[in-house]
Amino acid sequence: xxxxxxxxxxxxxxxxxxxxxxxxxxxxxxxxxxxxxxxxxxxxxxxxxxxxxxxxxxxxxxxxxxxxxxxxxxxxxxxxxxxxxxxxxxxxxxxxxxxxxxxxxxxxxxxxxxxxxxxxxxxxxxxxxxxxxxxxxxxxxxxxxxxxxxxxxxxxxxxxxxxxxxxxxxxxxxxxxxxxxxxxxxxxxxxxxxxxxxxxxxxxxxxxxxxxxxxxxxxxxxxxxxxxxxxxxxxxxxxxxxxxxxx
Amino acid sequence: xxxxxxxxxxxxxxxxxxxxxxxxxxxxxxxxxxxxxxxxxxxxxxxxxxxxxxxxxxxxxxxxxxxxxxxxxxxxxxxxxxxxxxxxxxxxxxxxxxxxxxxxxxxxxxxxxxxxxxxxxxxxxxxxxxxxxxxxxxxxxxxxxxxxxxxxxxxxxxxxxxxxxxxxxxxxxxxxxxxxxxxxxxxxxxxxxxxxxxxxxxxxxxxxxxxxxxxxxxxxxxxxxxxxxxxxxxxxxxxxxxxxxxxxxxxxxxxxxxxxxxxxxxxxxxxxxxxxxxxxxxxxxxxxxxxxxxxxxxxxxxxxxxxxxxxxxxxxxxxxxxxxxxxxxxxxxxxxxxxxxxxxxxxxxxxxxxxxxxxxxxxxxxxxxxxxxxxxxxxxxxxxxxxxxxxxxxxxxxxxxxxxxxxxxxxxxxxxxxxxxxxxxxxxxxxxxxxxxxxxxxxxxxxxxxxxxxxxxxxxxxxxxxxxxxxxxxxx
Numbered sequence: 163x164x165x166x167x168x169x170x171x172x173x174x175x176x177x178x179x180x181x182x183x184x185x186x187x188x189x190x191x192x193x194x195x196x197x198x199x200x201x202x203x204x205x206x207x208x209x210x211x212x213x214x215x216x217x218x219x220x221x222x223x224x225x226x227x228x229x230x231x232x233x234x235x236x237x238x239x240x241x242x243x244x245x246x247x248x249x250x251x252x253x254x255x256x257x258x259x260x261x262x263x264x265x266x267x268x269x270x271x272x273x274x275x276x277x278x279x280x281x282x283x284x285x286x287x288x289x290x291x292x293x294x295x296x297x298x299x300x301x302x303x304x305x306x307x308x309x310x311x312x313x314x315x316x317x318x319x320x321x322x323x324x325x326x327x328x329x330x331x332x333x334x335x336x337x338x339x340x341x342x343x344x345x346x347x348x349x350x351x352x353x354x355x356x357x358x359x360x361x362x363x364x365x366x367x368x369x370x371x372x373x374x375x376x377x378x379x380x381x382x383x384x385x386x387x388x389x390x391x392x393x394x395x396x397x398x399x400x401x402x403x404x405x406x407x408x409x
Numbered sequence: 410x411x412x413x414x415x416x417x418x419x420x421x422x423x424x425x426x427x428x429x430x431x432x433x434x435x436x437x438x439x440x441x442x443x444x445x446x447x448x449x450x451x452x453x454x455x456x457x458x459x460x461x462x463x464x465x466x467x468x469x470x471x472x473x474x475x476x477x478x479x480x481x482x483x484x485x486x487x488x489x490x491x492x493x494x495x496x497x498x499x500x501x502x503x504x505x506x507x508x509x510x511x512x513x514x515x516x517x518x519x520x521x522x523x524x525x526x527x528x529x530x531x532x533x534x535x536x537x538x539x540x541x542x543x544x545x546x547x548x549x550x551x552x553x554x555x556x557x558x559x560x561x562x563x564x565x566x567x568x569x570x571x572x573x574x575x576x577x578x579x580x581x582x583x584x585x586x587x588x589x590x591x592x593x594x595x596x597x598x599x600x601x602x603x604x605x606x607x608x609x610x611x612x613x614x615x616x617x618x619x620x621x622x623x624x625x626x627x628x629x630x631x632x633x634x635x636x637x638x639x640x641x642x643x644x645x646x647x648x649x650x651x652x653x654x655x656x657x658x659x660x661x662x663x664x665x666x667x668x669x670x671x672x673x674x675x676x677x678x679x680x681x682x683x684x685x686x687x688x689x690x691x692x693x694x695x696x697x698x699x700x701x702x703x704x705x706x707x708x709x710x711x712x713x714x715x716x717x718x719x720x721x722x723x724x725x726x727x728x729x730x731x732x733x734x735x736x737x738x739x740x741x742x743x744x745x746x747x748x749x750x751x752x753x754x755x756x757x758x759x760x761x762x763x764x765x766x767x768x769x770x771x772x773x774x775x776x777x778x779x780x781x782x783x784x785x786x787x788x789x790x791x792x793x794x795x796x797x798x799x800x801x802x803x804x805x806x807x808x809x810x811x812x813x814x815x816x817x818x819x820x821x822x823x824x825x826x827x828x829x830x831x832x833x834x835x836x837x838x839x840x841x842x843x844x845x846x847x848x849x850x851x852x853x854x855x856x857x858x859x860x861x862x863x864x865x866x867x868x869x870x871x872x873x874x875x876x877x878x879x880x881x882x883x884x885x
Contacts, residue, residue: 204595205587205744205772207514208449209441209663210751210764213430216447242440244450245595245664253439253450 166193167294170260184269186233208243265385278365293332308349318343421878462679465654468738470687472731473551480704482644483635487691489644494684497652499842500808502832503815505673510828512668515752516659524814531872540803545742546787547796552735554708576788584781616693646852650797669829746780798857812843
């Protein structure tokens with residue numbers, strides 16, 4: 163295993179989605195799992211779609227693979243016909259143990275990246291993604307934390323400084339790192355507002371709650387409103403998954 | 410769980426020069442993997458599989474047949490349903506074994522063509538497609554009856570009998586929805602089946618308690634065999650249409666997650682569940698009314714039974730349930746028929762064009778119309794018993810051959826045959842299943858038998874003409 167962070171890039175390959183501008187540069191140091199998928203309605207057998215569209219889908223995927231490789235990434239591609247895109251994406255995350263998933267949106271050459279930090283949980287993986295992608299580059303990293311009620315500035319500073327130290331240890335220049343703490347009611351709004359001045363956002367996946375089932379995952383909502391690429395760092399998957407008790 | 414078959418394909422070509430598609434390289438719990446690393450995701454779990462099986466079956470046995478069956482065999486119709494259930498179970502076991510060895514779209518057609526050769530496969534495959542078309546038309550006539558009863562209930566009188574026009578209307582609506590609809594039909598099916606099971610459980614529990622006199626009006630039981638023993642078997646042949654759904658689970662085998670576990674559970678489980686519901690339904694119905702009265706009520710007899718118990722609310726609940734059940738049965742059958750057309754066209758037994766996908770909706774419009782078109786014609790015939798029997802006939806031929814396929818494969822034991830579920834009692838049980846399946850056909854109406862045999866002959870002639878050199882037997 164190299165120290166390249168594994169990033170899943172899911173593309174609806176036949177619905178006109180492509181690798182947006184800026185993405186190859188953003189992922190130049192990643193090991194990209196390029197997932198081309200095509201969702202078919204329940205009435206259609208996935209195999210039926212394969213017979214008709216496999217060739218075209220593969221052509222497009224090859225094209226995308228070359229774009230990413232030309233920028234420096236290592237790439238594995240998968241093509242999946244499915245009834246449920248999310249099931250397929252989740253399976254790929256598990257199979258490749260992906261550190262992050264890219265919600266692809268266009269961006270310019272990345273210069274400044276906003277890293278939203280929620281708390282101490284999962285910071286190890288966050289550091290691996292940020293350091294893996296942006297060490298030894300000119301990209302500026304801004305660590306951003308929206309403080310909870312009752313959380314003091316000192317607490318927040320301590321959290322961010324700890325992460326900054328880990329990033330430096332992992333190869334990011336100390337003067338490329340900036341930290342910011344905000345106090346606002348809704349973390350999501352704060353992140354979206356702040357993100358406007360950045361080229362990409364790195365944030366954690368949140369725990370699914372009832373609200374996420376109704377309104378979607380915060381990371382997706384941020385991606386929808388930010389209009390730039392969002393790297394969603396995945397939680398560590400517990401191995402004892404009830405569903406995978408076969409064999 | 411991984412079957413590491415070398416990628417192989419059937420040989421030969423059809424009249425249009427199309428060859429059978431290559432077989433997949435591997436089958437895992439979550440996906441089917443084809444040459445060139447293309448994967449087909451499996452997205453239907455155990456609940457979804459059970460919903461397909463139960464949802465397809467429960468419409469007919471409870472909401473269409475009780476009146477007809479009780480009229481033919483009296484209270485002994487319950488026995489007819491038991492016989493049907495036992496035969497279905499005798500087929501569900503070998504079908505489960507085959508499905509775990511070959512979890513691909515096409516179900517019974519796929520098993521038979523790979524184990525017994527293209528000729529048998531073509532008869533079963535084209536027969537399955539048309540069998541599902543007949544079954545769907547039968548459910549739609551039932552739906553027409555329920556919709557008519559609803560109109561009657563709200564007091565709309567019509568000068569003509571609206572059953573057939575309504576059936577045709579729903580056939581067109583269903584076909585249109587399946588071509589142009591992109592909503593999540595599988596999820597809707599699960600909800601419909603759950604609602605149905607709740608309504609039926611409440612209703613049948615009340616009816617059973619009532620029959621035993623718990624509510625103080627014990628009914629006089631009539632003779633169990635008012636028409637003798639023979640009609641019990643004839644009725645079993647007729648009502649076997651209520652057991653056609655479990656094999657539909659196998660037609661979507663390619664979409665089932667963890668097929669080695671979920672396919673047998675979904676097929677055997679759905680047969681057991683509906684058998685219990687059917688037998689209790691007949692018991693309740695015949696305890697409330699005499700066979701002659703039930704016969705008089707016709708297809709919507711259960712509405713009258715519910716009205717007898719709890720008045721108008723009961724009648725309304727069963728009317729709604731009847732609409733839902735027949736609608737979901739018809740819908741599931743159209744989708745299965747379309748899957749079968751796809752499986753045949755994948756193997757070059759039908760033109761490749763038949764499984765073409767519509768670019769606008771992403772749906773297989775040709776295959777869906779190949780199901781919906783003939784269904785409209787058949788609904789117009791309005792011959793409920795013939796529709797039911799022809800559907801059963803064509804399925805029973807397939808079931809018999811499924812049983813035979815297990816015996817053949819167990820004896821030949823080819824290297825690719827590695828079922829993760831092995832049925833007990835082979836070869837005796839599958840042999841009994843085959844004899845019972847073919848035997849049930851003998852009790853059918855001559856007209857139904859004639860139509861069934863005609864379809865088999867035409868299927869074979871089509872295969873010899875169109876795809877005579879195609880060889881699908883699983884020597885891979």
